[in-house]
Amino acid sequence: MTGERRYDDREVGQILKRVAELHEREGDKADARAMTRAEIEQVVHELGISRALVARATSELAVQDVRNRPVWSLGGKTDLMFEEIVDGHVDDATLTQMLEVLRRSLGDPGKLEREAGARIWSTTASTSRRIHFTVVEHAGSTTLRLEERMAGDAGAIVGMSAFAGGVTGFMTLVPLKVLVIKAVLLLMMGPLALTGALLGWVGGRALWRRRSVGREEQLRRAFGEIVALAGARRPALPSPASGQDAGDDDRGG
Structure with a gap:
């Protein structure tokens, strides 16, 4: 070995x-x-x-x-990334079509910026989702990358669910006041709150798992359409000057 x-x-x-x-x-x-x-x-x-x-x-x-790896404590993925390298240049017309796919899928107009040769589309501040679509050209090919960061959303959902479960577990002491003595209630306070928090954590993990899977499927479909648009590009036509030069060469021959 x-x-x-x-x-x-x-x-x-x-x-x-x-x-x-x-x-x-x-x-x-x-x-x-x-x-x-x-x-x-x-x-x-x-x-x-x-x-x-x-x-x-x-x-x-x-x-x-x-x-793209799931986080066990949160029940699902916190980062998504889809990437594909295609041949040639992605022109502005094709990029506009790609952005329309994202706008239609996400319901967000987004904002396109250019940075150091890269074209980056991002969701606006009005939405809680942080999604970026990047187009970078290099050495005769173009990298298409769609990514979303979800760690904040995952932590909020699972954390709030665990907190709510802990509060609920603690509140179960109220109806027990008429059944058990005060000393027993004090002993039960911690275990009930902990049990409620654990149950809330389990429920929060399940909730985030469903939500993260839904987001992943949504981005996967959108990225599939984007890659299909890249594959459907027509090859660039020769410039008129090039065609004229070729004709001159033919006549000269």
Whole structure:
């Protein structure tokens, strides 16, 4: 045993998919078994793909795994991120269509800003959801990224539910006053409040789990439409000057 991390078949598939995208979508399917990074590098090397791309793909996978990982104490995910790299340039007309998908899905007009070459659309302050859609171009390709931070919402829902449960548990002492003596009530005060808080925490986790799953499905659908719009772009037509030069060359020949 070397102690090297092993990737399961899902992670191997994601890594190879990303490597293939980095290598102009050239590649093949990996074996449906756990593989180390060295084994993945051997597979892509046999496909004629640079091993260096594996390091880049695995690092990007690690980032997405952290951002999309459920938090046990809160019952669901607190960060969502969907990312896709597409070939070529995303023009303003296509970007407008993408933003319309987000506005229609989220019911928020949002605000578009440009920062250091990136185009970033964010939800407005009037909504409690913090969602950002980023379009970044680099080396002939464009990265599309849709993300939402939900830690504050998750903490508020689970925390308030646990607090309400604790108060409810404490208030059950009131009807018990006529049944038990004061000394027993004092002994029961802590356990009842703690039991109520635990029940409220369990209920809050279940509530946030449903809510986070709903948000994830909503963003996944919207991002699917956005990626489809990127794939439906038409190739740029040659400029009139280029066509004229080609015609001149033909006549000259």
